[in-house]
Amino acid sequence: MxxxxxxxxxxxxxxxxxxxxxxxxxxxxxxxxxxxxxxxxxxxxxxxxxxxxxxxxxxxxxxxxxxxxxxxxxxxxxxxxxxxxxxxxxxxxxxxxxxxxxxxxxxxxxxxxxxxxxxxxxARRAAATVEAAGLELYASNGGARVGALAERLGLSVRQLERQFKRAAGLSPKVLARLIRFSRATERLELDPGVSLTALAFELGYADQAHFIREFRAFTSMSPGAYAGEVRRRWPRDGSGRGAPRGEDTRA
Structure with missing residues (x-):
């Protein structure tokens, strides 16, 4: 077995x-x-x-x-x-x-x-403001600014954070970081040879160093090391593809 x-x-x-x-x-x-x-x-x-x-x-x-x-x-x-x-x-x-x-x-x-x-x-529905803010964070790959979201929804940042934590169990800033990290792993699984500088820019990190620090904070490995693990587990074919999309490396 x-x-x-x-x-x-x-x-x-x-x-x-x-x-x-x-x-x-x-x-x-x-x-x-x-x-x-x-x-x-x-x-x-x-x-x-x-x-x-x-x-x-x-x-x-x-x-x-x-x-x-x-x-x-x-x-x-x-x-x-x-x-x-x-x-x-x-x-x-x-x-x-x-x-x-x-x-x-x-x-x-x-x-x-x-x-x-x-x-x-x-079920009781989550506040409309929380859902609107959350969907915007997902749509922007975690790049939407919490302050701008709060202003657009007619709330202070503290009010939005309080409502969000009550309805979602985590703050909008933490959710944004997790969304952006997930997008990074998805891209590295699809194309482990992608430029880390280009990927950092695409996902809205300040620079490549910021991207690496955030990735290490979540996984204790660099994005380059993660890409190497994808290559090891799923060798690329002639198309240059990494992990097969039917199989999620996170599980």
């Missing part, structure tokens, strides 16, 4: 995951703990090691942070990796698991979609 090492990189999004297989997550104490049939990976600013053995079948749903807090309220702690969920998600996983095990992913997806749609009808 093969064993695979994975690295869950810092991410601005929140993932609801239904797991059918043997996967373990490393805690802060260095111990590997089994992942349950359903869990949530929250927005996080540090990397986490995961190990899987044998065949795993996984179904995941990705949320913007403010949507996750409203849809999964009372069902999961979305601030960090959660291994204990509420009764609703636990019951849902007992129905989804056998479908994943049998390979019926479409039926499993329909079950999860139906559960989420039912939750959406009764």
């Amino acid at each position: 093969s064993t695979e090492e994975h690295c869950l990189l810092p991410d601005a999004n929140i993932d609801l995951v239904f797991n059918c297989g043997d996967a373990r997550l490393e805690g802060r104490d260095g111990r590997l703990r089994p992942l349950p049939p359903v869990f949530v990976i929250g927005a996080r600013d540090e990397s986490t090691r995961m190990v899987s053995r044998g065949l795993s079948r996984v179904l995941g749903v990705r949320f913007h942070p403010w949507h996750a807090l409203s849809l999964l309220e009372h069902e999961a702690d979305v601030r960090g990796c959660c291994t204990i969920v509420g009764s609703g998600l636990h019951a849902l996983s007992q129905r989804v698991g056998p479908l994943l095990e049998s390979g019926d992913h479409d039926a499993a997806l329909r079950l999860v979609e139906g559960w989420l749609l039912a939750r959406r009808r009764v």
Whole structure:
């Protein structure tokens, strides 16, 4: 039975995951703990090691942070990796698991979609200002200025930060940093040979040194070292492509 090492990189999004297989997550104490049939990976600013053995079948749903807090309220702690969920998600996983095990992913997806749609009808909505600011941060690859966003929404920076943290679980500045980091890893996975200077400029970093400092802060490695790891794991073909887009290096 093969064993695979994975690295869950810092991410601005929140993932609801239904797991059918043997996967373990490393805690802060260095111990590997089994992942349950359903869990949530929250927005996080540090990397986490995961190990899987044998065949795993996984179904995941990705949320913007403010949507996750409203849809999964009372069902999961979305601030960090959660291994204990509420009764609703636990019951849902007992129905989804056998479908994943049998390979019926479409039926499993329909079950999860139906559960989420039912939750959406009764969930409290995030403030419109938070959603508008968050979507602008994603659209700008994390480059939108928080002060300018607050002014456009008729709020002070402090008011926007307070509303954002309450609705999304993190500040808009932290979200912007995570979005920009995610865009950087995506580009390096697509093209590990890309110029780091050009990429730093494209993503709005002050300069290449700023880009490298931010990348190291999240991964303890430079973007050049990360690109080298992509080349090692997914050697490029004649087209110059790096990691296949059907496979995410962050999981």
